[in-house]
Structure formats: C-alpha cells, structure tokens
Amino acid sequence: MHNYELIFILQADLDEASLNTAVENVETLIKNNGGEIAKIDRWGKRKLAYPINKVNEGYYVLVDFNYHPDEVAGLKRTLGYNEQVLRHIVVRKA
C-alpha cells in the first residue's frame, strides 16, 4: 500500500447533485478496491489553462488515498471511461 494523490476534473456544467454522485462514485470505487481515503478536497470550479473538449471550465477534485500499486492501473482505466471526467492524474506521494 502506498500513498497516492488523485486529481480529476469534472464537467463544470453538471448540477450539484450529479457532481456529488460523481465524486461519491470515485470514492466508492477506491474503497471497493481496498483503498483508504485520507482526504477529499474539492477545489470547485476553475478556469482551465486551455480548453478541453471545447470547454473552458472544470470542477477540480483532489483525493488523497492509500492504495495498492497493482490496482492503480484499473482505477485510471475506469476514470478514463467516465465521460463526466475531463482529465485525471494519479501521482504517488513521497
């Protein structure tokens, strides 16, 4: 198990409820695969430095969690399939 940090960008035009469910989905996804969530920090709506999919704004969420290294690839794949997630990045923390 290692400490990881995940940032994902959700579509900013989603309503409050679907934003919450999207974040919860990621939360349960991590927990179901044996991860422990240390912190969830919602940065909220931010202007993107460049347009992604012709969108200029995104809803940023930062998740600090403890995870098994073998499961990270699966997590990335699942996030990639999710159309509400514009971008994601997983970084292992020192």
Add this chain to the structure above:
Amino acid sequence: MTESKSTEHGDRAQNAERGERSRRFVSRPKFCQFCSDKNLVIDYKNVELMSRYINETGKIRPRRQTGACAKHQREIAKAVKNARHIALLPFEGDFWADNN
C-alpha cells in the same frame, strides 16, 4: 517647439544609455532556490509557484534563467508537465493575458 525638441533629445540619450546597460553583462551569484529553502516544495498543484518556471510562451524556463540545480530543475520540469496535463498551466501561449 524648442522645448519639445529638447525632450526628444533627452529621450534618445536615455535610450542610448539603457541600451548600453543591457549589453553589459552583470554577474549575479547563482543559487538554487529549492536547495537554500528546504520548506519550499516543488508541487505541481501550486500554480503560483510553477508559473514562475514557464516563460510567456508557456515553455519551461532553462536552468540558466531559473538558477535551479540539476536535481531540482528535473523536478520542476516534471511538475510543470503534470500541471499542464490537468490544465493548471498552458502548453502554449500567454496564460496571464487570458486570465485577466
């Protein structure tokens, strides 16, 4: 008339001076910011910090400009690339002009 002429002349003289100054090499002691300040952590999430290490066109600034040591320059480059991926920093173009 005479006044405007004299100011024009003054401007030109100043410009010449400035030009000379910029041509002269001024050596400044180089030091790595991150080696001297251990509390300063290179973090791709820190937009304010990372934006200091890209130039107006969005390129990563070279070591001769940042003054960073080899180890920290590598970390900076990595962090800038991470920040670009999640659209905190631009791949190209003026990021500040856009935000204002």
